[in-house]
Amino acid sequence: MEDALQDAFERALHNWSGGSPRNPRGWLYTVAKNRILDALHSRKRLGEELPETAASDSRISDLEEGRTLDDQLRLICLCCHPSLATRPQTLLTLKLVAGLTVNEIAAAFVMKPKTVGQALTRAKTKIRLAGIPYDIPDEGHLKGRLGTVRNVLYLTFNEGYHSNSDHSLYRVDLCREAIRLARLLTAIYPGDTESVGLLALMLYQHARSPARSTSDGRPVLLEHQNRGLWNMPMIQEADGHYRRLASKRIDHSEGWYILHAAIAREHARAETFSATDWWRICTLYSELYIRKPDPVVLLAWIGAESYRTSPEAALDLMEVHHLEAHLTGYRWFYSTRAELRRRAGRSLQARSDFEKALTMTPNPGERRYLEDRIANLD
Amino acid sequence: MRYMLLIYDSENVDQEVMQNEFPQWMEYTRRLREAGVMLGGEPLEPTPTATTVRGKTGAAFELTDGPYAETKEALGGYYMLEVPDLDKAVEWAGQMPHVGRGGSVEIRPIMEIEN
Numbered sequence: 001m002e003d004a005l006q007d008a009f010e011r012a013l014h015n016w017s018g019g020s021p022r023n024p025r026g027w028l029y030t031v032a033k034n035r036i037l038d039a040l041h042s043r044k045r046l047g048e049e050l051p052e053t054a055a056s057d058s059r060i061s062d063l064e065e066g067r068t069l070d071d072q073l074r075l076i077c078l079c080c081h082p083s084l085a086t087r088p089q090t091l092l093t094l095k096l097v098a099g100l101t102v103n104e105i106a107a108a109f110v111m112k113p114k115t116v117g118q119a120l121t122r123a124k125t126k127i128r129l130a131g132i133p134y135d136i137p138d139e140g141h142l143k144g145r146l147g148t149v150r151n152v153l154y155l156t157f158n159e160g161y162h163s164n165s166d167h168s169l170y171r172v173d174l175c176r177e178a179i180r181l182a183r184l185l186t187a188i189y190p191g192d193t194e195s196v197g198l199l200a201l202m203l204y205q206h207a208r209s210p211a212r213s214t215s216d217g218r219p220v221l222l223e224h225q226n227r228g229l230w231n232m233p234m235i236q237e238a239d240g241h242y243r244r245l246a247s248k249r250i251d252h253s254e255g256w257y258i259l260h261a262a263i264a265r266e267h268a269r270a271e272t273f274s275a276t277d278w279w280r281i282c283t284l285y286s287e288l289y290i291r292k293p294d295p296v297v298l299l300a301w302i303g304a305e306s307y308r309t310s311p312e313a314a315l316d317l318m319e320v321h322h323l324e325a326h327l328t329g330y331r332w333f334y335s336t337r338a339e340l341r342r343r344a345g346r347s348l349q350a351r352s353d354f355e356k357a358l359t360m361t362p363n364p365g366e367r368r369y370l371e372d373r374i375a376n377l378d
Numbered sequence: 379m380r381y382m383l384l385i386y387d388s389e390n391v392d393q394e395v396m397q398n399e400f401p402q403w404m405e406y407t408r409r410l411r412e413a414g415v416m417l418g419g420e421p422l423e424p425t426p427t428a429t430t431v432r433g434k435t436g437a438a439f440e441l442t443d444g445p446y447a448e449t450k451e452a453l454g455g456y457y458m459l460e461v462p463d464l465d466k467a468v469e470w471a472g473q474m475p476h477v478g479r480g481g482s483v484e485i486r487p488i489m490e491i492e493n
Contacts, residue, residue: 083464130487131379133463141465 072097073188074136076181080148081132088123090152090159095120098156098177108174109159149185150198150257153178157202161209175206186241193248196241197258203238204264207231217365218372223273235268259288278308295326303336311343331360335370347378380417380488381459381467385474386451387481389424395479402475410457410470419457451482458488 079092094100094108102120106113126132137145160174182199189195211225242265245258263284270276285301298321306314318324318337327333338353351374358370403421410416430442445452454476461467464485471483 081464083468129489130485131381131463131467133465135463135465137465 069184069188070136072184074134076149076185077136077145078127078132078134080145080152081127082144082148083130083132084123084126086151086155088119088126089148090155091116091119092123093152093181094156094174094177097181100173100177104173146185146189146192146195150182150195153182153185154198154202154257156181157205161205175202175209178202179206193245194255194257196245197255197261200238200241200245201257201261201264203234203241204261204268207234207238207268213365216368217363218369219366222267227271230268238265238268256288256291259284259291263288276307278304282308295321295323296330299323299327299330299333299336303340306340306343311340315340315344329360331357334360338373342373342377345378351377379461379463379467380490381461381464382486382488383419383457383459383467383471383474384453384484384486385421385455385457385476385481386484387454387476388450389452389454391476391479399475406473406475407457409473410459415459415461415466415470417458417460419455421455422453424454425452 076093076097079096080089084092091105091109094105095102100108102113102116105111106116109116136142156174157178160176160178179199179202182195182202185195186192186199207230208222208225210231211220211227211229213219238261242261245261263281266277266281266284281304282301285297285304289297289301302314302317302321302323305317315337318340324333324337334353334357338350338357341347341350341353354370354374354377358367358374361367361370407416407419410419425445428443428445430444430446431439432442432446433439457470459467459470461470464487467485471477471485474481474483477483
C-alpha cells in the first residue's frame with residue numbers, strides 16, 4: 001500500500017482539533033466580500049481545468065496588478081488566525097478565500113450544510129467579538145501564521161485527495177483550490193521555502209490523480225498505476241519549484257513539506273515501479289521521522305523499507321516498534337500489514353488484516369478494492 | 379477593545395516559587411501601566427475561601443463552600459486591558475510570569491453594550 005500510505009498519512013498527522021463586525025471592521029461583509037468573493041465566485045469553478053502552470057493561472061497575475069493580492073493575504077491570515085481551531089480555519093478559508101458555497105463545502109467534507117453554516121457563523125462571530133485583527137502579521141508572527149495557512153491548505157488538499165465518499169467532483173475541486181492558494185502564497189512570498197515545498201508536494205501528488213483509481217472508483221496501487229496517465233506538465237512544474245529549493249541549498253531537515261515533496265518527487269521521476277530509488281526514499285523517511293517521531297510516519301517508512309529489503313524484514317520492524325498498539329483503529333495500518341503479509345506468503349494472516357481494514361473503510365471504491373484483494377489471496 | 383485576562387494557575391504551586399515570582403508580577407503590572415493599557419486588575423485569594431451562590435428554580439438560593447467547579451487550574455486573578463486587538467491581548471497574556479511554568483490565561487472580550 002505504499003501509494004495509499006505515502007499519499008495519505010499526512011492526514012492523520014494533521015488531526016482536526018476539534019457575524020458582521022461593528023464599524024470600522026465592517027470589512028468582512030463589505031470590502032472582502034465584494035472585492036474578492038464576487039471576483040472569484042463568478043467563474044465556473046467546477047468545470048474549470050487546473051491551469052498547467054502558475055503563469056497560465058490568470059487569476060494570479062490579475063491579482064498582482066492591484067491591491068487585491070494584499071487583501072487576499074489579509075483574508076487568509078484572518079481565516080487562519082491561531083485563536084481559531086483548525087476546522088473553523090479551514091471552513092472559513094474555503095468560504096471566504098476560495099469562495100466555495102456552503103453547499104459545496106458540505107458536500108466536500110461530507111457534512112450537513114446546516115452544520116457547516118453554523119460553524120461558519122460561530123467562527124465569524126468570534127472574529128467580530130474577539131477583535132481578531134484584519135492584518136498581515138508583523139515579521140515576528142508571520143512565520144507562525146504561514147505555518148497555519150500551509151496546514152489548512154494541505155488539509156484541504158488531502159480532503160480532496162483521499163476521498164471518504166464518492167463526491168469526487170467536489171473533491172477534485174478542493175485539490176485545485178488548495179493548489180491555487182499555495183501558488184498565491186508562493187507568489188507573495190517566493191522566499192518562503194516551506195510554502196514552495198508544499199506547492200511542489202501537492203503538484204506531484206495531484207499529477208498522479210488520473211492514474212490513482214479505476215473508472216468505478218477502485219484505488220490503483222502505485223505499483224500498478226499506468227505512469228503514462230500521470231500529468232507530466234504538472235510534474236515538470238513541481239520539478240521547477242523543487243529545483244528552486246535545491247538551488248537555495250535548503251537543508252531537507254528544515255522543512256516538513258520540502259521533505260515530503262522530495263519523497264513524492266522520487267516516485268514521480270521513477271519510470272517504472274521497480275526503478276524506484278527505495279534507498280533514497282527510506283533515507284528521506286528517516287529524516288522525516290527524526291523531525292516528527294510519529295507512528296504514522298514510521299508506518300510509511302516501514303512500507304518503503306519492505307521494498308528496499310523485504311516484506312519479512314518490514315513485518316519484523318512493525319513488531320519491534322509495537323506499531324499495532326500505536327495505530328489501533330487506523331485502517332491504513334491493517335491494509336499495509338495485509339500487503340506485507342501477502343507478499344511474505346502469509347495468506348491467512350493477510351486475510352484477517354484485509355478484513356479488519358474492510359470493517360474500518362467507509363469509502364465504497366476502497367471497499368471494493370479490499371474485497372478484490374481478499375478474493376485474490378491464495 | 380477591552381479584554382479581561384483571567385489568570386488560571388494550579389493552587390499547589392510551591393510557596394517558594396510563588397514568593398520568587400512576586401517581583402515579576404509587580405514588574406509586569408508596572409509595564410502594563412507604563413504602556414497605558416491597564417484598566418484594572420487584582421489577585422484573588424485561593425478557592426478554599428470561595429463561596430458559591432447557586433439558585434434553584436422556584437426556591438431560595440443555596441450557598442456552597444468552595445468554587446463553582448473543581449478544576450486542576452483555578453482562577454487566581456485578573457487584568458482588564460484596553461488594547462487595539464486580540465493579537466495585542468495575546469502578546470500581553472503571553473508575558474505573564476506563570477505562563478513560563480505552564481500556567482494559562484483566558485482572554486475574554488468585554489461585551490460592549492451599545493446604548
